[in-house]
Amino acid sequence: MGSRASSLLREEDIEEIKKETGFSHSQITRLYSRFHSLDKGENGALSREDFQRIPELAINPLGDRIINAFFPEGTNKKYTAREDQVNFRGFMRTLAHFRPVEDNEKNKDLTSGEPLNSRTNKLHFAFQLYDLDRDDKISRDELLQVLRMMVGVNISDEQLGSIADRTIQEADTNGDMCISFSEFTKVLEKVDVEQKMSIRFLH
Amino acid sequence: MEGFWAVFFPVLRVWFTCLVVLIMLPAMFGISLGITETYMKILIKTLEWATHRIQRASRAEEILKHSASNGEFIQPKSADHGDFTLSDVLYFTRRGIESIVEDDVTQRFTSEELVSWNLLTRTNNNFQYISLRLTVLWGVGVVVRYCILLPLRITLTAIGLSWLVIGTTMVGFLPNFRVKGWLSELVHLMCYRICARGLSATIHYHNKQNRPKRGGICVANHTSPIDVVILANDGCYAMVGQVHGGLMGVVQRAMERSCPHIWFERAEMKDRHLVTQRLRDHVNDKTKLPILIFPEGTCINNTSVMMFKKGSFEIGGTIYPVAIKYDPQFGDAFWNSSKYSMVSYLLRMMTSWAIVCNVWYLPPMAQKEGEDAVQFANRVKSTIAQQGGLVDLAWDGGLKRAKVKDSFKEQQQKKYSHMVVGDDSRFPQP
Numbered sequence: 171m172g173s174r175a176s177s178l179l180r181e182e183d184i185e186e187i188k189k190e191t192g193f194s195h196s197q198i199t200r201l202y203s204r205f206h207s208l209d210k211g212e213n214g215a216l217s218r219e220d221f222q223r224i225p226e227l228a229i230n231p232l233g234d235r236i237i238n239a240f241f242p243e244g245t246n247k248k249y250t251a252r253e254d255q256v257n258f259r260g261f262m263r264t265l266a267h268f269r270p271v272e273d274n275e276k277n278k279d280l281t282s283g284e285p286l287n288s289r290t291n292k293l294h295f296a297f298q299l300y301d302l303d304r305d306d307k308i309s310r311d312e313l314l315q316v317l318r319m320m321v322g323v324n325i326s327d328e329q330l331g332s333i334a335d336r337t338i339q340e341a342d343t344n345g346d347m348c349i350s351f352s353e354f355t356k357v358l359e360k361v362d363v364e365q366k367m368s369i370r371f372l373h
Numbered sequence: 374m375e376g377f378w379a380v381f382f383p384v385l386r387v388w389f390t391c392l393v394v395l396i397m398l399p400a401m402f403g404i405s406l407g408i409t410e411t412y413m414k415i416l417i418k419t420l421e422w423a424t425h426r427i428q429r430a431s432r433a434e435e436i437l438k439h440s441a442s443n444g445e446f447i448q449p450k451s452a453d454h455g456d457f458t459l460s461d462v463l464y465f466t467r468r469g470i471e472s473i474v475e476d477d478v479t480q481r482f483t484s485e486e487l488v489s490w491n492l493l494t495r496t497n498n499n500f501q502y503i504s505l506r507l508t509v510l511w512g513v514g515v516v517v518r519y520c521i522l523l524p525l526r527i528t529l530t531a532i533g534l535s536w537l538v539i540g541t542t543m544v545g546f547l548p549n550f551r552v553k554g555w556l557s558e559l560v561h562l563m564c565y566r567i568c569a570r571g572l573s574a575t576i577h578y579h580n581k582q583n584r585p586k587r588g589g590i591c592v593a594n595h596t597s598p599i600d601v602v603i604l605a606n607d608g609c610y611a612m613v614g615q616v617h618g619g620l621m622g623v624v625q626r627a628m629e630r631s632c633p634h635i636w637f638e639r640a641e642m643k644d645r646h647l648v649t650q651r652l653r654d655h656v657n658d659k660t661k662l663p664i665l666i667f668p669e670g671t672c673i674n675n676t677s678v679m680m681f682k683k684g685s686f687e688i689g690g691t692i693y694p695v696a697i698k699y700d701p702q703f704g705d706a707f708w709n710s711s712k713y714s715m716v717s718y719l720l721r722m723m724t725s726w727a728i729v730c731n732v733w734y735l736p737p738m739a740q741k742e743g744e745d746a747v748q749f750a751n752r753v754k755s756t757i758a759q760q761g762g763l764v765d766l767a768w769d770g771g772l773k774r775a776k777v778k779d780s781f782k783e784q785q786q787k788k789y790s791h792m793v794v795g796d797d798s799r800f801p802q803p
Binding site: 201204207208221222223224225226227228229230231232233236265268295296299300316317320321322323324325329333336337341349354357358361363366367368369371 | 472480
């Protein structure tokens, strides 16, 4: 728990993570070995460099934003000891968003409240990839930033600007030239978010 | 104290006599007394029994056979092109998270995970207490490996290496060329055979008719320094490498005396032109032994073959591909150089059950018309991967230590842009 440097996973920790995230015991131990193999410094926490060492992530245009999602704003002591490190608890919490929704039926062992991998929480995760300053709104600038990350140098500023404007126009219902979370949810209403934002975790 | 020495020396004498008669002499002449075979049979039976017990206790885990991704493009849209939508990020995100959970590259630089335990705690990540009998068996295994096999193997390797140095130096003094060559080959073979016994290596060679000939280049996938011993057990090769100091240096200089190898000074290695020229000179001289090269440039964990560096394929000789596949059940041969030093690696090798591997000699290949070195390298790599049952990856083994090039990310960005802006006419003009 917290920022212990020891690399052994205790049963109590596993139980807590199970309750919080809904992963099974074997999934947690398997992901723990993965966490451990990424943790080159062997200090029980991952830094941004540790993530960037994964070649497939490093070439992903949104790689930096995805890595960012593991390091939440402010230091919630349960998940990060320092701002630039995430411990196993925090690692699992972020990954929990990508559990398939069907898995919830098998595991009734969750704490009350919405599970981390509900549709709303998945959408919120995606929303936060855009919303860098965490003001619950995607501004035109923030949208442009993400667009620029995805297209690199291949599209001009003007064209990118018009794409951003069009997107905001279509989504914005209250006229504030920004996309709020509810507007975001409305746009993605027809999208199968549960399937697109779930990955298979081995049992 | 007197009594101790009185007992110790006869024991030592008996020990050495056994060693020489039962292991060294047969090894030197390439015949087998069947002791290793019996040992392997007992080992296999014990491991099967142990596995059976573990499976009764818990379900066996499946191994996820992830399809090899060679940096293939992530497909954000269902069609070939379409306007940008807010949901496009979802695909990139999912692929990113998938690669965090498991990726194709970083797993090649750590030892392979076994499906069933082979009674070595080092290979079992989830070691749990299953039953008393199993733990006892494991304990017996530890005693056998550390107290019986280890001293035996160390003695053998020491003898093997010293014989290599002494033998090659002696041959080096001979003036007559033809006999010298033949003797030098004999000495090398004998020493490598003793060293192989020193690791309890059981090697199965396939397709010996394709064995590399003089004036050619032998190319193989790289898992550990032991690959050299494995290959040299069945043929003589000219080694290529950097000049080392210390014990390695002594061995290198001794080997150089009896037949020509190619050792480079550290500074010379930077000059690619010089390296290629020296290799070319060696290859063009048809009386010299075939060169042994590992084009991956680094040790990979024997589940895949990574990018072959094109340098070896620009020299121009005939390429003889060789595939080496170790059986992980008996001992993990992969050298994780960032985790273990050479000495601790050798110690781990000598305390494994055995090293079992298959070596396939593949038919010689030559560069085709209109094929450049990179394409040729990839063709050879695929042949080796296919024969050895290894995953064929285009990723560079150098990623073990270096960062991936930005150009790959730019490629992804380019492809996505093409999708989004492919049809220009649909965009409102500013």
